[in-house]
């Protein structure tokens with residue numbers, strides 16, 4: 001809570017509104033928060049006591065519920081959802097298979113062909129997906145609910161990411177822009193084509209020159225700890241590129257810091273709102289990403305994780321420790337996991353699975369699931385539990401980007417929309433080994449039994465004991 005937090009105060013985002021996060025002593029994000037920031041003129045009119053009382057009331061209100069996203073700052077502007085994913089993405093390398101990349105991308109011609117006959121079979125089980133579709137918490141820019149905030153990046157159709165390259169007053173890049181771009185492309189494009197079953201067409205548009213930013217790298221590294229500082233970093237790069245680059249079709253801006261700028265250790269996502277969008281060539285962007293030196297470790301999977309945030313997905317690793325809640329089953333947990341494909345729930349959120357590929361509350365009947373990595377068929381059996389909790393059952397196989405998965409079978413997770421990002425908002429409810437026939441698990445009062453399997457199916461029965 002707030003009492004042990006260390007506020008990171010932004011003084012630059014605008015004359016009225018400033019947004020940041022509270023962090024704990026370890027520098028990890030505690031929860032989003034917002035304060036009104038007054039201009040110097042107004043500040044001089046208020047005593048410190050008045051300001052303190054005002055901030056106390058504001059923070060109590062912000063921390064009292066889930067309504068941060070609807071707070072009206074009082075000047076007519078709507079504070080929608082606003083946060084900066086900063087220290088939360090300082091991933092610590094923990095796996096040895098860091099170099100998994102585009103080599104394992106599936107054949108996209110066969111992917112496209114299969115899309116033509118990918119409709120799932122009708123099920124005899126009554127299906128009411130709305131019953132499992134939980135709402136989006138207004139307190140965060142990312143979450144597990146429906147729909148994702150309007151300010152987030154679209155996940156269907158053509159998505160154009162402008163890639164800029166930035167070096168600094170004290171750091172000249174030791175690589176060409178082309179060499180850095182190859183760390184992302186074609187790995188990122190192929191990953192989203194495969195995970196979306198061809199529904200998302202990510203296009204990376206690089207501006208292949210090093211843009212000389214004015215300050216030392218450490219200045220921009222410090223800026224990553226606040227919404228305003230992160231925005232200013234990207235805005236300077238956009239301004240530098242604007243005379244020579246046309247941003248009129250840009251959906252999201254990605255600023256690649258020179259990888260040898262060691263002061264910038266990691267690359268987080270910036271999630272804005274229309275009032276504080278980046279603007280160029282008449283286009284407004286509320287999503288952006290900047291890279292850090294750890295790019296050389298993660299490769300294109302770094303961008304895949306961060307664009308997941310841009311589209312509204314939460315972190316699934318733990319903010320409290322080195323482990324994750326869903327490992328190895330999502331790129332939103334461990335970036336270089338052996339099975340980094342998106343979970344069924346994430347794909348449903350992003351519109352990559354249709355409602356008729358989801359069985360909601362299909363109790364007491366055999367349900368045959370097909371692997372999440374393959375196109376078509378039923379992909380998840382779900383049961384709505386109490387509150388904003390949903391038990392989710394899916395099938396995983398060692399194919400596609402999950403080729404490194406040693407054990408395959410059924411994965412059972414619990415989605416809890418009441419939890420924040422990085423705190424187990426989705427959690428796999430067994431160890432890292434998927435379940436196989438004869439095994440069962442009870443989650444939130446729902447028993448999941450694995451009945452049988454074939455090379456490309458898992459049959460399960462869900463009951464309430």
Ligand SMILES: [Zn+2]
Pocket residue numbers: 085088089305309314315
């Ligand atoms: Zn993250």
